[in-house]
Amino acid sequence: MALYSETVMDHFRNPRNVGVIEDADGVGEVGNALCGDIMKIYLKIEDGIVSDVKFETFGCGSAIASSSMATELIKGKPLSEALQLTNQAVTKALDGLPAHKLHCSVLAEEAIRAAVKDYYDRQGIAYDPKDFPDCGSCEGCHG
Amino acid sequence: MALYSETVMDHFRNPRNVGVIEDADGVGEVGNALCGDIMKIYLKIEDGIVSDVKFETFGCGSAIASSSMATELIKGKPLSEALQLTNQAVTKALDGLPAHKLHCSVLAEEAIRAAVKDYYDRQGIAYDPKDFPDCGSCEGCHG
Amino acid sequence: MIYADNAATTQMGEAAINAMTACMRDTWGNPSSLYGLGQRAKEALEDARERIATCIGASPKEITFTSGGSEADNQAIRSAALLGARRGKRHIISTAFEHHAILHTLKRLEDEGFEVELLPVGPLGTVTAHQVAEAIREDTALVTIMYANNEIGSILPVSEIGAVCRERRVIFHTDAVQAAGHLPIDVRAQNIDLLSLSAHKFHGPKGIGVLYARQGVPLTSLIEGGAQERGKRAGTENVSAVAGMAAALEESCAHMAENAAKVSVLRDRLIAGLSQIPHSALNGDPVNRLPGNVNFCFEGIEGESLLLLLDDRGICASSGSACTSGSLDPSHVLLAIGRPHEVAHGSLRLSLCEENTEADVDAILKAVPEIVAYLRNMSPLWKDKVSGKKEFVL
Amino acid sequence: MIYADNAATTQMGEAAINAMTACMRDTWGNPSSLYGLGQRAKEALEDARERIATCIGASPKEITFTSGGSEADNQAIRSAALLGARRGKRHIISTAFEHHAILHTLKRLEDEGFEVELLPVGPLGTVTAHQVAEAIREDTALVTIMYANNEIGSILPVSEIGAVCRERRVIFHTDAVQAAGHLPIDVRAQNIDLLSLSAHKFHGPKGIGVLYARQGVPLTSLIEGGAQERGKRAGTENVSAVAGMAAALEESCAHMAENAAKVSVLRDRLIAGLSQIPHSALNGDPVNRLPGNVNFCFEGIEGESLLLLLDDRGICASSGSACTSGSLDPSHVLLAIGRPHEVAHGSLRLSLCEENTEADVDAILKAVPEIVAYLRNMSPLWKDKVSGKKEFVL
């Protein structure tokens, strides 16, 4: 009944993959200061695999934990799998989030997509733009 | 802060002058069962003096205490003084009554007046009718 | 002291007091705070919610904590009325002998344009599901009928009424303040949409109650402010009182059957004994009756005097007449079951709990007849009846 | 544990707990009952009423017990609005940074046709009597302005506002929930017509409060039912909580000056220490400030993370952001004093009481800068500011 699950608290207290990749192949940033949540994801891609990932987050406990968990879930995975990471998967891996915090997991999903999009853009890889909705879709920002 | 003063409780628990005067010179009854209060006063008058007085009361604690106190206050007094007994005097002698119980003291005053009026009527003594308002003036019955 | 006024309030049980003090000492955080102390308070709150929900067959989300039965009643009625009004429904069905928390709220709604229909409760003090079915109209917004009457103890057929309301798709609220902890409640099986209860009627603390609202029945907040109670009731949650209420309700429900069995034996002895007093009458349904409730009218005397003299003998009881509450009118409940004013003034309610004993009953059965006789002996009304000047009513 | 969230709720004092348990054990009767047990409960209730009245310079008849600050606020505003409406007055003056118990009630009144004017509170979070005087119109029904703000701790000039309102014959209500027990209150001298307070903010129990209404200012009941509280608030009286509240308020008032002196020293050390953190800012009035209140914004971080990490170090604090209450909007109070959203998200409220120590302050002054630095180090927003990509706000 605590505010957050133990997994959330673990990832909040000991966030995995915090930091910057100076020579990242793709960088995505979503959210904004107005909403109180910004997530920035740095990707290193080797042979179509997420060989390294780092994040920086301005936000609440579940935003930090979601970033941490999301980066863990895609690290070492093929880019195609990383792209399929859903906010539900993040939430599930965190053993749940309070209802009004679900948008944090959405933000994590979107930050990864944004980073992949950036990678595609830099590499000149074609993609379907509607696979990459912009931050406007984050419910957190509607209020 | 008890519901009633100690004097009220004393007169309620040990009411003075309860009973009937079979050969009363004047009898007054006021109140009605609807209101939950009926007081009946029996007077014995000798040489213009209230030589004896008894009461019967159907009513709450303060009605019984008011009857008791009122009879004490007029016993042995000239009729003229008995007629001047006010509900305030009864209330004061009882060390006060709760606001919503003041009508009980009014009833006592009126019961005595009614008994005196009955005595006057029997004796053929003239009086000013407006000195003897009927029970309709009892606030207790307005609800 | 013989306490026989458990319908007015009850003595708190040790379990409830201990739950409260433990909470006041250790779990005193604000449940909205996110640090551990606050979250533990929240846990205590939600734990109590779950246990209370279980006691009445509800789910925890359907439980809103209020400051007592009155607030729950007010909010239930206001919520249903608002919902109805939005759909053009402004007809409300209730009974003539509800608690004032219901009747006064309905009066206000009448002033606001609602049409309130108070079903007659008959000489036994009850209504039938058939009466309710007959009264329901297209524009009925709410049926609010108490589970058990607080004065005369009659138990109403809420399951049947609930079935009728569900079938006709009308919201059904029941004021279960006198029932909770004493009679079985299963809101689902009984088709109850809204239900009020108050902790101090089952050995819990005063100032805390529950409004159950079936999922799908939206509540309007009566008290606006913070987002506590999922936005339905503002104000920092009274965690310790809630914990005390949960302890008390569980305890009462766990022993409900045995308590009822024990108490109803005492009750029936009292009823049999008091019936010996001439020109007296039991008020309320002799069969469908709260286990602890005894209510009599005694002709020719007034209730308050009786109560005061009982108090002198250490017996705590109450009268149908609202004498002490500043009103001189006799009980609307007794008038509703057809007692004339005169007789309604002379009522006595004894309400027992499992702590009462055979010795209590003996003492009461000794005291009441003596006091009634004493008061009748100074009552001009009684004399008039005995002498034949006035007619006996009972 | 270091508890620094006394504005959210306080730990109950032993005197208050004992007053409550004594009442629950011995004075548990219903105050409306006429037998001794009930009358003793009534005595306890009236004794508490008198003592509480004394604490705020009121007379006992002017004290109505409610279930807390929110209910008192709701009832005060509803009562004044109804009174105004009867005289064709539908204009209400308040401030932009009141508690939601006020603001949400005013919002409902707006929906019902009232015109609500929220005075701006400026960067320090206060309003002047002059502002109020300027805003008062012929049709002003009520001025409701808090005594002290619950988030940023500014103390408002209620005496001056009271004088203006009295002169202009407008009803003045003040939400004194954060002031009672901490700041002197004298309703007569301060020309206060209506005042709300809540016991759990001064080491009393939760779920109980007071609505003071000056003699001559009629209250409308929010909760209908029995004739308790002279017909102004129905529901069986919460005697034990009232007794606990009286004990707590007396205790707080008896030690008000010394507590304030002690606590404000701690507060000022905290303010001085936290001001060392770069790009931080104190919120609220630095001078006219609740003795225990410290409220800061730290640029580049979000408040909840800070609170959780403080909790890990055993420090209980809160944030202006209503993060936990299910809303994602930053504090309306911080927005009202002109903090941009971004910065409003990064706030920290520490509210001290006389139980806090120098050691607590030391621990907080060690923890907060470390955590702020840690969080800034993982904040892309902070990095953008440091790198000059975005501008610093503070």
Ligand SMILES: Cc1ncc(COP(=O)(O)O)c(C=O)c1O
């Ligand atoms: C200024 C202010 N007003 C009103 C309230 C509401 O009080 P309660 O939660 O006791 O209803 C609070 C605290 O929660 C407050 O700080």
Ligand SMILES: Cc1ncc(COP(=O)(O)O)c(C=O)c1O
């Ligand atoms: C049937 C009924 N409804 C409502 C209430 C009101 O409950 P409370 O006094 O706890 O507000 C009571 C008791 O007082 C009651 O008996």
